[in-house]
Structure formats: structure tokens, C-alpha cells
Amino acid sequence: MTAPLPLADLRILALTQLGAGPYAMQVLGDLGAEIVKIEDPTTGGDEARTVPPAIVGDSLYYQSFNRNTRGLTLDLRTAAGRALFRRLAAVADAVYANPRGDLPAKLGLDYASLKDVNPRLVCCTLTGFGRSGPRAADPAYDYLIQALAGFMQVTGEPDGPPIRSGVATIDFAGGLCSALGMMVALRRARETGIGGDVDVSLFDTAISMLTHMATHHLHTGDEPRRLPGGSHPSVVPSQTFPTADGWMMVMCMKDKFWSRLCELIERPALTRDPRYAGFAERLANRVALVEELSAVFRTRPTAAWIDRLRGQVPCAPINSVSQALADPQVAHRQMVVTVDHPQLGPLREVGCPIKIDDVEPRYLPGAALGADTAAILHEWLSCGDDEIEQLHRDGAI
Numbered sequence: 001m002t003a004p005l006p007l008a009d010l011r012i013l014a015l016t017q018l019g020a021g022p023y024a025m026q027v028l029g030d031l032g033a034e035i036v037k038i039e040d041p042t043t044g045g046d047e048a049r050t051v052p053p054a055i056v057g058d059s060l061y062y063q064s065f066n067r068n069t070r071g072l073t074l075d076l077r078t079a080a081g082r083a084l085f086r087r088l089a090a091v092a093d094a095v096y097a098n099p100r101g102d103l104p105a106k107l108g109l110d111y112a113s114l115k116d117v118n119p120r121l122v123c124c125t126l127t128g129f130g131r132s133g134p135r136a137a138d139p140a141y142d143y144l145i146q147a148l149a150g151f152m153q154v155t156g157e158p159d160g161p162p163i164r165s166g167v168a169t170i171d172f173a174g175g176l177c178s179a180l181g182m183m184v185a186l187r188r189a190r191e192t193g194i195g196g197d198v199d200v201s202l203f204d205t206a207i208s209m210l211t212h213m214a215t216h217h218l219h220t221g222d223e224p225r226r227l228p229g230g231s232h233p234s235v236v237p238s239q240t241f242p243t244a245d246g247w248m249m250v251m252c253m254k255d256k257f258w259s260r261l262c263e264l265i266e267r268p269a270l271t272r273d274p275r276y277a278g279f280a281e282r283l284a285n286r287v288a289l290v291e292e293l294s295a296v297f298r299t300r301p302t303a304a305w306i307d308r309l310r311g312q313v314p315c316a317p318i319n320s321v322s323q324a325l326a327d328p329q330v331a332h333r334q335m336v337v338t339v340d341h342p343q344l345g346p347l348r349e350v351g352c353p354i355k356i357d358d359v360e361p362r363y364l365p366g367a368a369l370g371a372d373t374a375a376i377l378h379e380w381l382s383c384g385d386d387e388i389e390q391l392h393r394d395g396a397i
Contacts, residue, residue, distance in 0.1 A: 270289075
């Protein structure tokens with residue numbers, strides 16, 4: 001039997017834009033949280049709605065990040081809008097926003113501004129640089145953080161320019177960190193009756209992801225650098241190799257994998273070569289070893305090597321996006337799902353990455369701009385038609 005969605009009793013007011021914040025809310029929405037996305041009625045809402053390819057007020061980009069959201073328009077620049085927001089916060093569990101770091105307090109989105117109406121409220125912000133410090137007021141995007149946090153300097157070939165990851169890694173990691181932080185604070189709020197602020201930033205998230213490279217640098221002073229073929233800094237072979245028709249990744253992270261590799265590529269003499277006897281020796285002779293292995297891998301197509309090595313030596317083809325989505329594991333794990341959109345029709349999207357044994361994730365399209373405003377005000381605040389009409393006249397919604 002399918003169990004109830006575990007977050008079905010969670011109400012979140014979400015003031016989100018573009019990718020990072022919406023991604024965080026989408027994961028929680030898949031698992032049942034009621035995500036009410038608040039958008040400015042005077043600007044057309046989240047600018048993601050207009051990212052091509054788009055129809056009026058919607059886009060594939062928007063739908064890919066805003067699944068399961070309900071739509072409410074609210075103008076926080078008006079007194080009536082601010083008052084209405086406080087009424088909504090009084091019956092919500094959390095307020096989640098991803099503005100610049102200097103804006104939460106100015107917009108009244110922090111705990112200090114809202115605790116008088118709801119002491120249990122959790123106010124979570126995902127900003128570029130956090131709500132304090134010399135960069136707090138700076139705008140930020142994933143690409144900029146990849147540059148600032150050193151990611152681009154260690155990505156790419158040694159003789160080429162620094163490059164960014166093709167996926168907005170920091171946006172998504174920041175989104176997940178903020179969702180985790182908010183859920184931790186919500187657990188405390190339900191136990192103690194006391195909410196509070198959760199302050200997560202993309203820059204902090206990126207710096208935390210430097211992990212072993214940062215520790216090594218802080219301990220030795222050595223500067224991490226770009227290595228050929230996306231190589232592991234200390235384990236050889238562990239990098240990309242060209243094949244007869246493409247590329248593949250091979251990772252010999254244990255000595256047993258190195259021995260098996262030599263057998264499977266029909267080069268057993270390599271295991272007896274003193275230059276390659278252990279991790280230290282292979283690292284010291286990286287260039288010579290990689291040249292020998294590259295010559296071997298170029299003799300067969302990628303699929304032939306994967307068939308030979310899979311299950312014996314950690315390896316993977318360098319897939320295109322279409323190849324990645326077509327992998328049988330994707331279908332088995334239900335990581336491509338269909339969402340029925342009223343205008344765009346059946347949309348195939350990536351599924352929820354969190355699997356709970358007896359829970360079937362919810363997959364509904366993101367709402368049109370303000371589509372649920374009246375319904376939410378009725379359900380949450382018991383507003384009647386006359387009051388809703390007055391809020392329209394006051395410019396609140």
C-alpha cells in the first residue's frame with residue numbers, strides 16, 4: 001500500500017526565483033509539502049516564466065523547477081500586501097526566500113519581523129553570500145560562485161582556460177542545503193514551539209564543497225590545479241580516456257582494480273613494472289602510464305570497453321544527456337516522469353531523487369501566475385469573495 005505523503009502537513013510560503021530556491025521547494029513539494037509560490041503581480045512573476053522556449057506566462061524552464069507549486073500573487077510594496085503576507089505567515093510553517101542577502105529584513109521576511117504573528121515560524125533564506133559580511137548585498141548566480149569559490153580554476157585542461165561545470169551544481173547543492181536546514185529548524189520548532197532564521201548561502205555551500213582540496217591546501221599550502229583528463233589529484237589511473245569512437249572514465253581507486261584493469265586490457269606486464277607498483281609510483285609516473293593506457297583504449301569502441309570492464313573495474317561511458325536519460329537505471333528508478341500540463345500537454349521531466357519505500361511522489365505542474373490566489377485565501381484565511389475583491393482594489397493581490 002502507498003503511504004500518505006510525509007510532508008503533507010507542511011505549509012511553506014515560497015518567494016523564489018529562477019533555479020536554486022525553486023529546486024529546493026520542488027523536492028519538498030514532490031514529497032507532499034504545500035508550496036505556495038508568491039509572485040509580484042506587477043512584474044509578471046518569476047522571470048523563469050519567460051525563459052525560452054516559453055508560452056505566455058510559462059516555460060519549460062519554469063516547469064522544470066516549480067512542480068507542485070500553487071500560485072499566489074502578492075505585492076509586498078503595498079501596505080495591504082504586507083498586512084496580508086503577515087496573515088498568511090501566521091498560519092504557515094515556514095517562509096522560504098532566495099533574495100539578495102541584504103533584503104530579507106528590509107522585506108519583512110525574517111523571524112524578527114514575523115515572530116509576533118507566529119513564534120513557531122521558520123524563516124529560511126538562500127542567498128548568494130549570506131545575510132552578513134562584506135558581500136551580503138551582492139547579487140549572485142551559480143556561474144559567478146563557481147568562479148569565486150575556485151571551482152573553475154580546478155576544472156578543465158591544464159593548458160586551457162578555466163571552465164565552469166555544464167550543470168548549475170552550486171545552485172542545486174545550495175537548494176538542497178537550504179531545504180535540509182529548513183527541515184532541521186522545523187523539527188525543532190515542532191518540538192519547542194520556537195522558530196527562527198535559517199541562513200544558507202550559495203558561497204558557503206560552494207566553499208564547503210571544496211572539502212579535501214581545501215583541507216590539503218590549508219595543511220600544506222599546495223594550490224590545487226587543473227589536471228589532464230579530469231584526473232583525480234592523487235590516484236592514477238582515475239580519469240577520462242579516449243576510445244576508438246568516444247570517451248570513457250576509468251577509476252582504479254583500489255589496488256585490486258588496477259590489477260584487474262591490466263588483466264582485462266591484456267597488459268598484465270604493467271602490474272610487474274616497478275614504475276606502477278603502487279599508488280605513489282603510479283602518481284609519480286602519471287604521464288607515462290596514461291600514455292600507455294590511452295594507446296590501448298583507442299583500439300576499441302567505448303561500448304566494447306564498458307562491456308569488458310563493467311563489474312570488474314569502475315568505469316563509465318561519457319554520455320550525452322540523451323544517452324544518460326535513456327540509461328535503463330533511469331527508467332528502473334522512475335527518474336523520468338510525466339506531468340500533465342494544461343497548456344503544454346504531457347511534460348516529461350526528471351523525477352524526485354529521494355526514494356521512500358512506501359511513498360509515491362506527487363507530480364503536478366507548477367501553477368500559472370496567481371492561479372490559486374483566491375482558493376488559498378479562502379482555505380488558509382477563510383476570506384470571502386468581498387474581502388478578496390477589496391484586496392484586489394487595494395493592490396495587495
